[in-house]
Ligand SMILES: Nc1nc2c(ncn2[C@@H]2O[C@H](COP(=O)(O)OP(=O)(O)OP(=O)(O)O)[C@@H](O)[C@H]2O)c(=O)[nH]1
């Protein structure tokens with residue numbers, strides 16, 4: 001697996017987002033600050049400059065316009081926006097090859113040493129084993145000594161035929177012979193491996209164009225080393241001037257590449273990344289999964305899933321209603337109950353803490369029995385034992401009313417007092433945001449965090 005890929009970017013983004021975490025609101029300046037860091041990280045991770053620029057501009061637009069849910073921290077939202085955009089830019093799940101014509105042709109192109117020949121064998125093995133295809137391998141590399149033999153040997157290892165080698169034959173002639181041979185021999189797919197070339201080599205690029213015209217392949221796969229850095233844009237563009245590409249295969253993803261190439265190649269070619277190469281062996285090939293790669297780039301899958309979970313469970317309508325109330329002057333206990341219910345829906349405090357990075361240490365300090373949903377449920381039970389009027393105006397709660405509520409909810413009077421204190425703290429905190437609310441910053445309030453602030457487990461027995 002690609003465990004170490006993108007490691008450095010991951011570390012950097014983690015530190016950026018830990019700075020954002022714990023803040024109540026996220027201003028445009030915050031977004032800019034975070035994106036500046038992301039920009040640097042992407043550059044340091046070898047994403048090509050022009051690609052970084054585009055990515056940042058797009059993410060910024062989304063981050064500022066994003067609907068910020070009350071129960072999520074702004075940092076979480078930014079993580080999610082960056083993650084979603086990364087997935088989007090990286091493209092869809094792939095691993096499909098367009099096999100067009102009989103025989104279907106696949107043309108492999110790329111720089112010297114990028115992994116074309118190895119990938120040719122990997123694809124052949126895959127087509128043979130997964131799709132039951134009869135594959136013919138053809139090397140058009142007459143330039144490097146023993147290149148044709150290299151492919152033939154690889155073919156033998158995986159039990160796939162290769163076109164017989166005729167010394168001195170030119171690539172176009174070999175290609176012609178291969179097509180005839182494949183038809184006669186009843187092959188389903190012909191994979192054409194080509195000589196590695198530099199885009200500066202006009203003669204070789206011209207040959208590539210002629211080959212593509214002759215073969216008219218359903219797939220022209222651009223094989224690129226994941227270690228490619230700032231050159232990625234020029235290399236890809238150089239090839240695109242000569243041939244039209246249909247897909248990218250990224251090799252050496254098992255190495256310590258910083259991963260920028262995935263993003264660069266994808267954006268520059270506009271082609272899907274179809275496979276990734278994960279080693280020298282013939283079965284070290286996997287379909288490309290953008291989510292998996294994005295997970296590795298950000299390494300914040302936990303936050304992403306928390307955000308997704310919250311978005312599913314939080315009732316948008318009630319959140320909006322609450323926001324409106326806040327604008328008009330404060331929350332009452334019914335609103336507070338609503339918040340508690342939402343927390344319960346999300347799996348209670350324990351789940352929440354497990355999902356929040358940096359919570360690990362705090363968690364150790366909280367007695368285990370307080371981490372369960374009982375507290376939330378008990379608070380809810382007390383609020384439910386109140387009358388409508390009491391919920392609206394908690395100051396009505398005198399000693400005898402408190403006793404009644406405690407009895408009704410199976411709690412003690414001091415529990416009721418703690419609940420009221422918690423509510424008061426939260427109420428104070430949210431009032432501070434009242435002005436912001438009026439300025440249209442409403443969506444960026446963080447009810448849940450304020451709720452947690454008021455919730456002081458240390459004082460609960
Ligand atoms: N670790 C690792 N090595 C790879 C991968 N793909 C190819 N290689 C190695 O990279 C080297 C070059 O691979 P080739 O397949 O010969 O590359 P090529 O593009 O055909 O090279 P030329 O024909 O000379 O242009 C070989 O040693 C391969 O074993 C990969 O995904 N991971």
Ligand SMILES: [Mg+2]
Nearest residue numbers: 116117141147
């Ligand atoms: Mg080769």
